[in-house]
Amino acid sequence: MNSRYSYGGDEHIFVECDEEMSLEAFFKSLSITKAVKEAQIKGVTEICPANASFQIKFDPDAIKAEDLLAELKSIEAQTGAGVAHLATRIIEIPVLYNDPWTHETLMRFRDRHQAPESTDIEYTAKINHLDGVDGFVKAHSGAPWFVSMVGFVAGLPFLYQMVERQRQIQSPKYLRPRTDTPKLTVGHGGCFGCIYSVRGAGGYQMFGITPMPIYDPNQQIKYLRDFMCLFNPGDIVKWRPIERTEYDSIVADVEAGKYAPNMAKVDFSLNAFHADIDAANAKLMGALHGH
Amino acid sequence: MAIKVVKPGLSTTVQDLGRPGYYHIGIPISGGMDRFALRAANLLVGNPEGAAVLEASFLGPQLEFTADATVAVTGAELSPKVDGVERPTWTSFPVKKGQALSFAFLKGGARAYIAVSGGVDVPLVLGSRSTYTLGALGGFKGRKLEAGDELRLGEGAGASGRIVPPALRRGPAAPAVLRMMPGLYWHRITEAAGQHFFADTWKVAPEADRIGYRFRGGRPLEFVPREPPFGAGSDPSNIVDACYPYGSVQVPSGAEPIVLHRDAVSGGGYFMIGTVISADLDLIGQLQPHAPASFACVTMEQALAARHERQKQLAEIRALF
Numbered sequence: 001m002n003s004r005y006s007y008g009g010d011e012h013i014f015v016e017c018d019e020e021m022s023l024e025a026f027f028k029s030l031s032i033t034k035a036v037k038e039a040q041i042k043g044v045t046e047i048c049p050a051n052a053s054f055q056i057k058f059d060p061d062a063i064k065a066e067d068l069l070a071e072l073k074s075i076e077a078q079t080g081a082g083v084a085h086l087a088t089r090i091i092e093i094p095v096l097y098n099d100p101w102t103h104e105t106l107m108r109f110r111d112r113h114q115a116p117e118s119t120d121i122e123y124t125a126k127i128n129h130l131d132g133v134d135g136f137v138k139a140h141s142g143a144p145w146f147v148s149m150v151g152f153v154a155g156l157p158f159l160y161q162m163v164e165r166q167r168q169i170q171s172p173k174y175l176r177p178r179t180d181t182p183k184l185t186v187g188h189g190g191c192f193g194c195i196y197s198v199r200g201a202g203g204y205q206m207f208g209i210t211p212m213p214i215y216d217p218n219q220q221i222k223y224l225r226d227f228m229c230l231f232n233p234g235d236i237v238k239w240r241p242i243e244r245t246e247y248d249s250i251v252a253d254v255e256a257g258k259y260a261p262n263m264a265k266v267d268f269s270l271n272a273f274h275a276d277i278d279a280a281n282a283k284l285m286g287a288l289h290g291h
Numbered sequence: 292m293a294i295k296v297v298k299p300g301l302s303t304t305v306q307d308l309g310r311p312g313y314y315h316i317g318i319p320i321s322g323g324m325d326r327f328a329l330r331a332a333n334l335l336v337g338n339p340e341g342a343a344v345l346e347a348s349f350l351g352p353q354l355e356f357t358a359d360a361t362v363a364v365t366g367a368e369l370s371p372k373v374d375g376v377e378r379p380t381w382t383s384f385p386v387k388k389g390q391a392l393s394f395a396f397l398k399g400g401a402r403a404y405i406a407v408s409g410g411v412d413v414p415l416v417l418g419s420r421s422t423y424t425l426g427a428l429g430g431f432k433g434r435k436l437e438a439g440d441e442l443r444l445g446e447g448a449g450a451s452g453r454i455v456p457p458a459l460r461r462g463p464a465a466p467a468v469l470r471m472m473p474g475l476y477w478h479r480i481t482e483a484a485g486q487h488f489f490a491d492t493w494k495v496a497p498e499a500d501r502i503g504y505r506f507r508g509g510r511p512l513e514f515v516p517r518e519p520p521f522g523a524g525s526d527p528s529n530i531v532d533a534c535y536p537y538g539s540v541q542v543p544s545g546a547e548p549i550v551l552h553r554d555a556v557s558g559g560g561y562f563m564i565g566t567v568i569s570a571d572l573d574l575i576g577q578l579q580p581h582a583p584a585s586f587a588c589v590t591m592e593q594a595l596a597a598r599h600e601r602q603k604q605l606a607e608i609r610a611l612f
Contacts, residue, residue, distance in 0.1 A: 006474040008536030009566030010594040014475055021522030021531045048315040048534040050558055051522070055534035057314065060569075060598065065591055149532060151317035151557035154426035158532055165521065172525060173560070190560065191522040192532060197317075198426060217416070217428040228428075229316045 001025065003076055005069060010060050013069060015076075016053040021191060025052035026148045026160065027084065027270060030234055035075045041068065049233045051148045051158060051192070084270035090144060090236040092262040092288050093186075093195070096247040097121065097137050097208035101182045106206050112176040120205040124171040124188065139169060140207065141239040143281050145193055147231050153200065155215035155229035159193035159237055162273070162281060169193075177203035184210050186239070197229075211242075211250035212261060222257050236266065238285055264288050293358040293444040294407070296436050297391070300352035302500075305411050305430040305442075308341040309553065310419035317557045320537065321421035321429065324402050324501060324553055324576025327461055328366030330605060332406035334612050335363035335383040337450035342410030343420035345436070347403045349579070351394025352436060356386045361408040361449025367400030367577060368462070381455040400462050400577040408449030411442055423554055425502065450612070459608055463574055466492060466583035469550070469567050471540060472594055476530060476562035480545070484512040488548075488564065488586065495582045496547065501554040504575050505547050506584060512545035512564075524560055532560040538567040540586075548586075550575060570597035 001024065004016040015032070018025035033049040036056065043062030048055045058068055098121060110116040115123040125136035145159035152158075161168045173189040178201060181187070185196040187204030194204055197215035214231060216224040224230060242250075253259035264287035273280040283291075296303075306329065309322025323329035323346055330340040345352070351369050363383040364371045371378045372393045378384045380403075386392055394403070413420050413431050422430025431440060477485065491509030498505040514527040523529045528544050535541065535551050541561040542548045550567050552575060567575065568589060578584065589597075 007472060007566075007591060008475060008563075009472050009538050009568050010591060010598060011538075011569050012536035012566065014534070014536060016533070019523075019531070020520035045311050046314045048557065050532065050534045052531045053533040055536065057311075057536070060595060061602075149534075149558060150315065151534065152532075152559055153556060154317045154423070154428065156317055190524045190529070190532075200425065215426070217426055217433055229318075232316070 001028065005073070007065060008055065010065065011057055013056045013058070013065070013072060014053065015055070015072065018052045021052050021160065023146070023160070023270060023273075026146065029054045030086070031079050032076055035079050036072065039071070039075060041071060043068070048151070049149065050151070051160065086234055086268045088234050088236060088266060088268055089263050090238055090266050090284055090287055091230070092238045092240050093210050094212060094242045094246065094250060095141070095186050095208045095210050095239045096242055096244060098133060099209040099247070102185050102206040102209055105178070105180055105182055108180070109174065109178045112174045112178060114172060114175060121207050124169065124205055124207070127171065128169050137241050139167075141241050144284050145237045147233055147235040147237060148192070150229065150231050150233055153198055154217070155197040155231060157195055157214070157231040157235070157237070160191065161193065163277060171205045173203035174205070177201055181206065182209060184213065186210060211247045211254065212259070213254060221254060222259070223261055236268070236284060238288060262288055293356065293360065294442040295355040295357060296352060296438055296440040296442070297355055298353035299436040299438055299440070300347045301350040302348040303352045303436045304346050304422040304424065305343050305413050306346045306421045307343040307419055309421050310417050310423070310429065313417055314557050318417070318426060318428065319423060319553065319555045319557060321419065321423045321553050323404060325366050325404065325573040327573045327601065327605060328402075328404045331381070331455055331608055332363045332365040332404040333410075334608055335365070335381070335453045335455065336361045336406045336408045336447070337612070338406060338408065338410050338447055342406065342445070343413065344407070344411060345405040347394070347405060349397055349401060351403060353391065353393045355391050356388060358444065359388050360386050360444060361451050362386050362392060363406050363453070365404045365455070367403040368398040369400070369403040370395040370398070381460050383449070383451050383453045385449070385451045401579050402576050407444055409445035409447030412445045413442070425554060453612055455608055455611070459604060461573070461604070463577040463582070466585060467574060467578055468585055468587050469571050469575065470589040470594065470597060471565045471567050471586045472589055472591065473565040475536070475539065475565060477564050479514055479527070479562050480564060481513045481515055488512060489588050491585070493548070493584050493586070495578050495580050495584060497580045499578070499580055501552055502556060503549045503551045504578065505549045507547045512542055514545060528562050529560050530562045532558055534558045535563065536566050538569065538572055539563040540565050540567065552576065568594040568597055570594065570601045
């Protein structure tokens with residue numbers, strides 16, 4: 001896995017760890033950006049890890065681009081293939097699959113979809129050879145997902161499913177992007193899942209909605225008072241299918257300031273994961289239930 | 292209260308020099324699209340350069356002052372009027388308590404910067420007063436101004452009668468030439484496509500806002516064939532979702548280039564062919580829809596020389612006051 005370096009104008013260095021997505025590429029991006037942060041290089045103003053790449057923004061009046069480039073390459077050489085251990089947290093996200101709001105929205109944009117005669121879930125289930133909506137929900141919520149990038153808009157997590165490549169759900173983006181997506185839609189494009197943090201345009205398939213806000217610019221929601229965005233790269237997400245009654249009660253609890261997300265501290269080891277994916281995932285998910 | 296919004300204009304927001312440090316979680320820098328004009332407006336009224344101002348796009352607002360203040364308008368040629376009497380742009384002038392500030396029709400450029408002595412006093416959010424409307428963050432209630440809004444001003448004596456001489460003002464040239472450093476995923480397009488990208492004349496599309504400017508009218512870009520990498524998507528313009536530099540030029544499906552600006556989406560799955568240099572981002576903020584533009588290929592050395600040229604121009608304005 002050889003990184004590719006490129007200048008993004010006079011203020012950015014863009015580094016592609018790998019052309020294709022993999023946990024290895026993600027861990028490489030995460031560990032190099034962590035090392036860059038710790039190095040506290042003068043003139044570096046933004047450090048942005050992404051799925052299989054990262055970007056550094058700098059002030060060219062404070063550091064020469066070529067000096068920063070050399071420093072990044074040296075950090076990459078020291079970091080090697082990347083740290084394979086991560087002390088992180090797992091966060092459970094309740095999801096109302098096939099909800100009325102994304103359904104209403106997807107019906108409005110059927111002319112932009114690959115399969116106008118079916119819903120986004122039905123279409124994705126079919127092309128992934130899953131047994132209908134139920135089979136899809138089982139596959140989607142059965143294993144945890146890594147937050148491999150946060151961005152596009154404020155606080156939006158990109159999620160990478162923690163299963164073998166042949167079991168990963170894949171689905172194309174809409175043929176033409178929608179001009180509307182409900183806030184907190186659980187979406188999917190390529191191999192990536194996401195949660196739309198704000199209402200707006202979008203091209204990902206829409207599977208459901210979570211009642212749990214993940215971005216609060218006013219910092220009124222209890223668990224977002226410390227910081228307005230919930231997610232950081234490296235967090236792990238577990239979807240939990242819920243019914244409408246529970247959806248409504250969580251919405252009410254959030255409004256009343258009573259809702260606390262279910263989350264737990266976990267240690268992730270890339271080697272243990274590759275040795276036995278299902279066992280490693282069972283252990284991660286068990287942490288949500290006090291195991 | 293010191294300013295009442297009678298009419299908000301088309302899209303008027305509170306902006307300063309932005310909110311760096313949060314791009315890694317999708318919160319863009321925001322701030323004035325044309326920072327040179329924003330800084331000049333503040334210098335004219337005697338404010339610190341990075342004080343919060345109003346950025347008005349295409350159509351000026353109508354404001355009523357409930358306290359005496361000094362005002363300057365820079366950037367677009369959008370002439371201010373005090374109680375109906377026109378005042379020059381790039382010049383500071385007094386507005387008395389009870390007077391109305393309105394604007395003539397736009398004669399050139401796209402965004403005017405309205406600086407008021409003391410600066411617009413909205414709460415600091417993550418270190419900045421800039422408005423990021425997509426995230427409903429910062430500025431005045433996280434949104435563009437509406438009729439009936441009341442803005443507070445900071446403390447500041449003001450300095451009337453200051454002028455930025457015409458030689459030191461900046462506006463868009465026609466056609467605009469946007470200098471770009473090729474890079475990022477430039478290798479995805481053919482050599483011929485790379486040549487005609489720079490040779491063609493483009494036009495600003497109606498989809499041009501603080502997030503990004505779309506251009507159309509040039510020939511579509513041809514791709515070098517490839518097997519799609521896992522996770523990228525099947526379109527030849529798709530990449531594994533990555534971070535987008537400010538000023539980066541993405542070309543979805545090879546058709547219409549989009550240059551990301553101050554409220555950039557921080558990342559996504561479209562390849563980018565390069566980045567417009569920092570010195571020319573201000574210029575983009577002054578382009579109107581349908582304005583002709585072309586892209587010019589430059590090196591890092593040329594980009595830095597242009598950057599220093601801009602800094603020198605600003606230093607000359609600072610030296611005046």
